[in-house]
Amino acid sequence: MTDGDTASSVATADAILEFRGVTKSFGGRAPAVRHFTLSVPRGQLVVLIGPSGCGKTTTLRMVNRLIEPTAGSIWLEGRDYKSYNPVDLRRRLGYVIQRIGLLPHLTIGDNIAFVLRLLGQPPQARRARASELLELVGLDPAEYLDRYPTELSGGQQQRIGVLRALAHDPDIILMDEPFGALDPLMREQLQEEFKRLLRTVSKTIVFVTHDMDEALSMADVIVLMKDGAIVQVAPPEEMLRHPADEFVASFMGRHRVLRQASEVLVADIMIASPVMTTTASGLARSLELMRRRRVNSLLVHDPAGHYVGVVRQSELQDHIEAGDQSPVGSLVDQTVETLAPSDSGLTAMHQLLSHEHVDSVPVLDADDRIVGLVTRGTLVGLLGDALRVAAGVQDIQLPEADSAPVGEVAR
Amino acid sequence: MTLFLHTYQFFTQHPGTIWRHTLQQLYLVAIPLAAAILVAVPLTMLATRVRQLYGPVMGFANAMQTIPSLALLALMIAIGLGIGVLPAVLALFLYALMPIVRNTYVGIMGVDPGVKDAARGMGVTSWQLLWMVELPLALHVIIAGIRSALVATIGFATLASLIGAGGLGSLIMEGMGLASNSIVLAGTIPAIVLAFLAEGLMGRVERVLTPRGLRA
Numbered sequence: 001m002t003d004g005d006t007a008s009s010v011a012t013a014d015a016i017l018e019f020r021g022v023t024k025s026f027g028g029r030a031p032a033v034r035h036f037t038l039s040v041p042r043g044q045l046v047v048l049i050g051p052s053g054c055g056k057t058t059t060l061r062m063v064n065r066l067i068e069p070t071a072g073s074i075w076l077e078g079r080d081y082k083s084y085n086p087v088d089l090r091r092r093l094g095y096v097i098q099r100i101g102l103l104p105h106l107t108i109g110d111n112i113a114f115v116l117r118l119l120g121q122p123p124q125a126r127r128a129r130a131s132e133l134l135e136l137v138g139l140d141p142a143e144y145l146d147r148y149p150t151e152l153s154g155g156q157q158q159r160i161g162v163l164r165a166l167a168h169d170p171d172i173i174l175m176d177e178p179f180g181a182l183d184p185l186m187r188e189q190l191q192e193e194f195k196r197l198l199r200t201v202s203k204t205i206v207f208v209t210h211d212m213d214e215a216l217s218m219a220d221v222i223v224l225m226k227d228g229a230i231v232q233v234a235p236p237e238e239m240l241r242h243p244a245d246e247f248v249a250s251f252m253g254r255h256r257v258l259r260q261a262s263e264v265l266v267a268d269i270m271i272a273s274p275v276m277t278t279t280a281s282g283l284a285r286s287l288e289l290m291r292r293r294r295v296n297s298l299l300v301h302d303p304a305g306h307y308v309g310v311v312r313q314s315e316l317q318d319h320i321e322a323g324d325q326s327p328v329g330s331l332v333d334q335t336v337e338t339l340a341p342s343d344s345g346l347t348a349m350h351q352l353l354s355h356e357h358v359d360s361v362p363v364l365d366a367d368d369r370i371v372g373l374v375t376r377g378t379l380v381g382l383l384g385d386a387l388r389v390a391a392g393v394q395d396i397q398l399p400e401a402d403s404a405p406v407g408e409v410a411r
Numbered sequence: 412m413t414l415f416l417h418t419y420q421f422f423t424q425h426p427g428t429i430w431r432h433t434l435q436q437l438y439l440v441a442i443p444l445a446a447a448i449l450v451a452v453p454l455t456m457l458a459t460r461v462r463q464l465y466g467p468v469m470g471f472a473n474a475m476q477t478i479p480s481l482a483l484l485a486l487m488i489a490i491g492l493g494i495g496v497l498p499a500v501l502a503l504f505l506y507a508l509m510p511i512v513r514n515t516y517v518g519i520m521g522v523d524p525g526v527k528d529a530a531r532g533m534g535v536t537s538w539q540l541l542w543m544v545e546l547p548l549a550l551h552v553i554i555a556g557i558r559s560a561l562v563a564t565i566g567f568a569t570l571a572s573l574i575g576a577g578g579l580g581s582l583i584m585e586g587m588g589l590a591s592n593s594i595v596l597a598g599t600i601p602a603i604v605l606a607f608l609a610e611g612l613m614g615r616v617e618r619v620l621t622p623r624g625l626r627a
Contacts, residue, residue: 064532090534101529105547105622115533148624164533174532 094165094173264345270372279329443503499576514556518549
């Protein structure tokens with residue numbers, strides 16, 4: 001693990017990759033990357049993260065000279081990047097991108113071994129290497145070598161994209177949101193698989209993402225960027241515990257250390273986009289909405305957007321079976337307690353736990369408009385974060401109930 | 412009924428004439444088309460690298476195809492090329508450029524930017540990008556352009572007889588001059604057959620050259 005002050009450190013002996021005051025400006029605009037100085041030790045996985053437009057991808061693309069720095073220099077394995085021919089340099093590095101970019105006219109085998117072909121290796125050797133790599137991730141070479149990318153699912157395609165970056169055994173691999181286009185389940189699966197893969201092959205990795213979950217799960221060191229500059233460099237644990245400033249703290253969001261439950265506001269923990277409907281909506285339509293979003297109650301607002309109450313699945317079902325044609329507005333339970341975003345988390349907890357039949361509480365603003373929902377799941381998530389931090393390891397895989405977009409998800 | 416009979420008789424009595432005109436027609440199509448491919452494809456490939464080139468190249472090709480074909484032929488005489496095969500070939504060549512230029516450009520520019528980025532990031536040279544990535548992926552689109560150029564050229568080539576280039580058009584003209592429908596058909600039928608054959612053949616070529624991974 002590197003220290004928090006890596007950003008300011010000078011050449012370290014074991015640094016395989018070093019950025020020295022790298023700046024990139026495009027035309028007359030503000031620089032996309034400003035005085036970026038970072039030293040990446042051999043074998044580490046460094047995650048560049050930040051809001052979009054923070055310069056993380058530009059930084060990555062300067063390493064393999066797809067973008068040339070305006071000022072400063074990048075040192076790879078003790079040599080100035082300019083001393084490498086760009087094409088040779090790229091063949092020494094691995095490169096994985098979000099858009100995957102497999103060559104659709106080549107077989108999986110040829111795709112995996114593409115760099116080997118550029119390097120002039122004979123076909124048999126290329127095929128053997130491709131087989132070997134497929135086996136490494138548990139894909140049967142006999143089945144996959146001669147298939148084409150379009151015959152594979154997105155997740156499988158990106159597996160091939162990762163293998164392709166490993167084929168020529170590069171020391172450094174650049175990954176630009178490699179799992180960003182995959183659905184959450186597949187993303188997690190590939191992250192795990194990739195971590196497992198990294199245990200068998202020791203690589204230095206520069207990994208760009210905008211997903212803090214991913215950063216926390218993958219990184220040895222997180223580099224948080226904003227407006228082209230580094231805000232903080234720290235291992236995940238340290239960044240969680242000691243965010244350098246308000247920006248880092250807010251970017252870590254719900255992951256950050258919660259010092260006292262009373263400090264937490266409803267606004268911090270609520271689900272910001274609960275499933276809603278209007279009073280005029282039909283019963284069957286509302287039921288269908290619940291089924292689709294997998295919730296068992298809906299927040300109901302009037303046509304002007306003001307909160308009216310809650311309607312529950314069981315009631316809807318009864319009335320539909322009885323042939324009731326009235327709109328949802330007639331079934332609304334208006335007795336449910338509500339919260340304001342500025343209420344403390346403790347108030348929310350009290351409301352949820354003191355009434356047995358209440359499993360969610362709507363959050364309303366001063367105008368009675370629905371701004372969120374706090375559920376029991378939210379509280380469990382909160383507790384989970386606190387435990388995770390308390391345990392001091394971010395690897396505990398706790399169910400993150402509050403990451404679901406809606407309350408009361410049937411799991 | 413008599414028309415069919417007469418036409419049939421003409422075919423059986425003058426197979427040499429028809430064959431000669433058909434061959435001429437083939438030359439009139441093949442030479443300009445081959446020249447158009449050899450000029451348009453590399454030039455357009457260059458234009459995908461040097462973007463400023465695309466405007467003039469496409470503009471010129473477009474203008475050539477916009478000129479009515481008859482006017483284009485007449486223009487060849489007007490600019491002093493006279494009559495015969497050469498001006499006809501030149502006119503047909505100019506006429507065939509546009510679909511090839513358009514499809515080559517669209518085909519190459521249409522290659523998924525993600526694929527190109529990945530290839531560049533893996534260290535292809537700009538030649539390799541063209542040969543190993545862009546051309547294979549654009550080939551079926553380019554072929555489709557050649558296909559429409561070919562069909563248009565076959566149609567246009569029958570007009571070439573107007574400036575004395577021969578071909579099946581001259582049979583048709585002759586038939587019209589003699590008010591003999593059977594001679595007109597003797598020129599028309601092989602022209603139609605040629606067009607369909609070419610279309611069918613190119614369709615096959617297009618399919619074969621579509622990379623397996625891109626086929627639906």
